Amino acid sequence: MTVRVGISGWRYRPWRGTFYPKGLPQRRELEYVAEHLRTVEINGSFYSLQRPDSYRAWYAQTPPGFVFAVKGGRFITHMKKLADVDTPLANFFASGVLALQEKLGPVLWQLPPNLGFDPGRLAAFFERLPRTTGAAARLAERHDQRLEGRAWTEPGEDRQLRHALEVRHDSFRDPAFTDLLRAHDVAVVVADTAGKWPLIAEATADFVYVRLHGDSELYVSGYDDAALDSWAGRIRQWHGDGHDVFVYFDNDVKVRAPVDAIALADRLTDLDLTEA
Known part of the structure; x- marks a missing residue:
């Protein structure tokens, strides 16, 4: 088991001259x-x-063992x-995602706030998701003309492909939702959104995916020592459960994201250095 702590995106003008x-x-x-x-x-x-x-450049700019999550x-x-997303899914996976090779981590799917819990809609989507890079490459070959001449459909070594789902509607506060995720081996995103959207702190797959958007103000506020200690405790529990x-x-x-990420990673050094 491994724990990885990072940031969402890295190209932010205010970070230049501060974090960078x-x-x-x-x-x-x-x-x-x-x-x-x-x-x-x-x-x-x-x-x-x-x-x-772009994906090939990002691969080259990072060391062995680094992992990228990719947002759908x-x-x-x-x-x-x-x-009706068969072709859009093919285009997404043909766009270069697989060029990340062994550095490709989970794929994140974030639902809009106006989309409520619809078990049939979700199950149909989950059944379309490729679960290995080989399956993703076969799906990518079905891309449409927009990707002609710029598609990447090489699977490389066949690896597991994981998926996580972030929800933003109160109707997902339903045990049937997490049961559905477990049945399809999809991780619910444990999303801290300063109380704006549901926080569902459960493990529904063999991995846990956490997004920390702000402790008290969405996208703005940082996490103090007590909050970081609390999240570190949760992470240790999930890790300890396998x-x-x-x-x-x-x-x-x-510019809180990189500072808070490093501070949390420091609290988990013994876990964060575990090989993937």
Whole structure:
């Protein structure tokens, strides 16, 4: 079992000259993050399909053992609302995700606040998700013309592909929801959103995925020592129960995310240094 603590995204202008040393070239920011943390969440993939060259560059800029979580596209989650998504899923996986090779970690799917719990809709989506990189490569080959000439469909060594789901509607506070996730081996995202959206602190797969958006103010507030100690305790419990744990700080507005991530990782040094 392994614990990894990181940040959601890394290209933030306010971080330059604060977290990032003054004068550090933008092209070296990911490299700098990887000197301090063992994982990062790619969130540009949520807004648009990235390119294989970008994924290959990110792979090259990070050391062996580093892991990327990749956020699924909002076209799938927010516009299509998980319905009729065979081609969008193929396009997403053909966009270069598999070029991360052994550094590819969980895929994060974030639902919009206006999408409530619909067991049938979720089950149909879960059944379409590839569970290995080989299956993802076969799915990627079904991409449409938008990916012609820029698709990456090489699976590399066949590996497990994990999925996590973040929800933002109160109807998901239902035991039937977590039962459905367990049946499909999908991790519910343990999302701390300063009370705005549901916090479902359960393990529903063989790994736990945590997103820390802010302790008291969404995307803004940091985590004090007591809060970090509390999260460290939860993480130790999940790890002790046999789960891998991935934690990403998304409270980036006031440059708290990297500071808090490093502080939490320091509390888990004996676990965070475990080989994946």
